[in-house]
Amino acid sequence: MSIAIDGPSGAGKSTIAKALAKKLKIAYVDTGAMYRALAYAFIDMGNPQDHHRALEEMNLKISPEGIYYKDKLLTDELRTGQVSKRASELSKEPAIRAYLLDYQRKLGSDQDVVMEGRDIGTVVLKDAKVKFFLTASDQVRAQRRYQQNLEKGIQIPLDQVEKDLKERDHRDCNRSLAPLKQAEDAIVIDNSNLTLEETVEKMAAIVEAKN
Numbered sequence: 001m002s003i004a005i006d007g008p009s010g011a012g013k014s015t016i017a018k019a020l021a022k023k024l025k026i027a028y029v030d031t032g033a034m035y036r037a038l039a040y041a042f043i044d045m046g047n048p049q050d051h052h053r054a055l056e057e058m059n060l061k062i063s064p065e066g067i068y069y070k071d072k073l074l075t076d077e078l079r080t081g082q083v084s085k086r087a088s089e090l091s092k093e094p095a096i097r098a099y100l101l102d103y104q105r106k107l108g109s110d111q112d113v114v115m116e117g118r119d120i121g122t123v124v125l126k127d128a129k130v131k132f133f134l135t136a137s138d139q140v141r142a143q144r145r146y147q148q149n150l151e152k153g154i155q156i157p158l159d160q161v162e163k164d165l166k167e168r169d170h171r172d173c174n175r176s177l178a179p180l181k182q183a184e185d186a187i188v189i190d191n192s193n194l195t196l197e198e199t200v201e202k203m204a205a206i207v208e209a210k211n
């Protein structure tokens with residue numbers, strides 16, 4: 001069984017996908033973290049122009065525990081504003097998407113999985129059993145991201161957070177390759193007025209009804 005979750009930045013996809021996977025006792029795959037890890041490595045390598053060569057040389061190790069670069073497990077460094085922006089810029093590049101696509105498809109076919117990103121229901125797992133498009137209002141998404149930053153000790157003004165999210169969404173929705181869009185057969189969940197638990201309950205009930 002595979003479950004695809006797509007949606008804009010700050011809709012709570014990672015937290016919700018992780019909680020849903022735990023509830024259903026299946027694997028969770030965060031494809032955004034893969035784009036972020038590539039972006040982190042590109043920045044570290046001085047943003048090389050030759051993407052194919054950079055991908056060969058960076059020697060990234062993607063494993064079930066996470067992503068290793070230079071033998072170090074990447075965690076908080078993937079969540080900076082600089083990495084978010086670079087990930088969204090790089091993710092329009094064909095070489096980058098092709099590099100990750102095979103790996104993501106393999107993860108989706110080897111096991112039962114909840115996979116989240118931007119193109120899971122439309123490209124990566126087109127045959128997913130259940131597809132969700134998870135969203136929330138611009139204000140709610142910005143407020144949540146602002147709050148997450150504060151909890152990590154990062155102070156970025158709310159209007160700047162909202163501007164960054166909109167810029168990233170615009171880039172993700174308007175690229176020619178695998179843009180963020182709702183799959184025709186996706187179920188839309190707007191969680192602007194739902195708690196994390198309510199959202200997970202609602203999605204789990206939909207999955208169970210389809211089983």
Ligand code: C5P
Nearest residue numbers: 031032033035087088091117118119172
């Ligand atoms: O989901 P997250 O915010 O971590 O993703 C970071 C960036 O990676 C997104 O803004 C998007 O540009 C890219 N991405 C993508 N396709 C995916 C997942 C993420 O293009 N399946």
